[in-house]
Amino acid sequence: MPDQADSAPRDTGPQGGTAFNILAGAALGGLVGLLVGLSASPIAASAAAAVLALLVTFFGFGGSIGALRANVSGARMVGFGLAMTAALLAGIAVRAHGSLGPDFQQRVARFEAGGLSPDKAQDLAIYEQLGLRTGFLADVEAPTAVPATSPFAFNFNQDSADANCGLLNARYIPDPNERLEAMAQSAEPWASIGRAGKAKPAAERAAFAEAAYQRRCGPAAAR
Structure with a gap:
């Protein structure tokens, strides 16, 4: 009579050959490396955290999980490590050089x-x-305080000092129309303030811009 242990399913390891395991590991490593390299963006950071959490389960680093425990081959680990390193460097380079944003001439x-x-x-x-x-x-x-999104000065972070309080001071942009336009080109809530000010009669724009500035940055910032 056959032994019950012999009839039980056995863990035969990852399916596929060496090339398959290298490609599978490289695909996963490339995804994780790119997300981590771009993780200065909150959305990418959240996605990276989710993928890394899946990796903990995939590689079995979170303790024994019985039959679901992953049996990862050395080839897949090598593919993952090499691809993650390359993708991480690529993600950092893309973020550092602003390759996904407008170039200088487009900004001007x-x-x-x-x-x-x-x-x-x-x-x-x-x-x-x-x-x-x-x-x-x-x-x-x-x-x-340096904003969390520095050096991209026109991004607003609620937990940081507003860098635009210095930029939009009337001492540096005395013309009310140019000041309101600079506000409109900034991140919210400045963009809404600028658009609202530009819609007002010309005689009211200077007073509106200054009142909105002081409400946002405080009277001391206007001195």
């Missing part, structure tokens, strides 16, 4: 389309892309 054109002069448009584009204050922004005071 966007500010010029809003009515800013070419010189000011270039200064704002440099500040937005690199965080450097040049031209009329050279004397703008730095924020008390």
Whole structure:
């Protein structure tokens, strides 16, 4: 009579040959590496956390899980490690060089389309892309805390000082129309403030811009 242990299903390891396991590991490693490399973005960070949680189960690092415990071959581990390293470097390079965003000329054109002069448009584009204050922004005071999204100055983070409080000060942009346009080109809530101000009569724009600025940044910031 056959032994019951002999009739039980046996764990024969991963299906497929060496090439299959290398490709499977490389695909997973490439996905994880790219997500981690781009994880400065909150969405990518959340996706990376979810994938890494699945990896813990896949590789069995979270303790014994019985029959569901993964039996990973060395070939798959090698493919995963090599692909993750390459994809991680690629993701960091894409993030660091802003390859997924507009280039410098597109940034300048966007500010010029809003009515800013070419010189000011270039200064704002440099500040937005690199965080450097040049031209009329050279004397703008730095924020008390660096925003979490630095060096992309036109992103707003609720837990950080608003870098635009220095940029949008009337001392640096005295013309109310240009000031409201700069607000409209910034992230929310500045964009809504700028659009609302531009819709007002010309005689009311300066007072509206200053009132909105002080409400957002405080009276001390306007001094």
